[in-house]
Structures are given as C-alpha cells and as structure tokens.
Amino acid sequence: MNILLPLNSNKEDEAKLCKINEASAWVMLSVKDGEIQKTVFKNSENDFDDFAHILVVGSHDEDVSRFTDNQIEVLVAPTQKYIEDILEAYLFRELHDFNY
Numbered sequence: 001m002n003i004l005l006p007l008n009s010n011k012e013d014e015a016k017l018c019k020i021n022e023a024s025a026w027v028m029l030s031v032k033d034g035e036i037q038k039t040v041f042k043n044s045e046n047d048f049d050d051f052a053h054i055l056v057v058g059s060h061d062e063d064v065s066r067f068t069d070n071q072i073e074v075l076v077a078p079t080q081k082y083i084e085d086i087l088e089a090y091l092f093r094e095l096h097d098f099n100y
Contacts, residue, residue, distance in 0.1 A: 003029040004052035004072070005086065010041040016081040017058045027083065028052060034091050039083075056086055056095065064098060074098035 006023035007015040015025065026045045030038040042048055055067045055074045058081070064074045075095040080086045089095050 001031045001054065002050050002052050003031060003054045003056060003087075003090065004045060004048075005029070005056050005083065006045070007041075007083075010043075012039065012041075012083060015083060017056065017077060017086065019059075020057065020062055020064070029083070029087060031087065031090075036087065054090075056090070057098070060096075060098060062098075 005027050006018055006020045007025045007027055008018040008022070009015040010025035015027065026042050028040045028048050028050060029036050030050070040048065052072050055064065055072050056077050057064060057074060058077055060076055067074060075090070076098055077086050077089060077095050080089045
C-alpha cells in the first residue's frame, strides 16, 4: 500500500502534514504488514514512480479532485500531523474518510 502525504519539509523527523497547495515536499510511504518498507521524499506529487493508493490530507476543505479523478482514496488526519502519527492512525483506522 502506498500512502502519499503533502508535507512542509523533507526532513522526516520534522516534517508536518500541510495543505496540498502549500506543500514544499511530498512523501510516499510504502506500507506492508503494518510496517513502513520504504520512505521516499520528492518535491512534487508528480515525481514519484510508484502509484499512490491513498492520499492523506489535514482537512475536508482541500481540493483533492485531481487525486480522486485518478482513483486515489483520500483520508483525513484531523489531529495527526507527523508521519509516524499518521501511519499509526492509518493502521488503527483512526483517519476519516474524506467524503464524510
């Protein structure tokens, strides 16, 4: 499962989830059996070679149409901001469906 996040930094320990149009970095987390297998940072969401299955955003007011048009599921992390917190919330099904 590949999870895509818009971030305010490419420093893994400091990076926080931010609005899509404010992202200075993007990270793709390849997750298998609840573990991160690979973490790849890029400057743009279009720079990744792998397909994203899920996009995580911070709120329901984001324009995610270009992602949903490509059949990418969108989840909302209303309180989680750091990569590890978002992954944990994903694994425990604590992220919200964007459509609700």
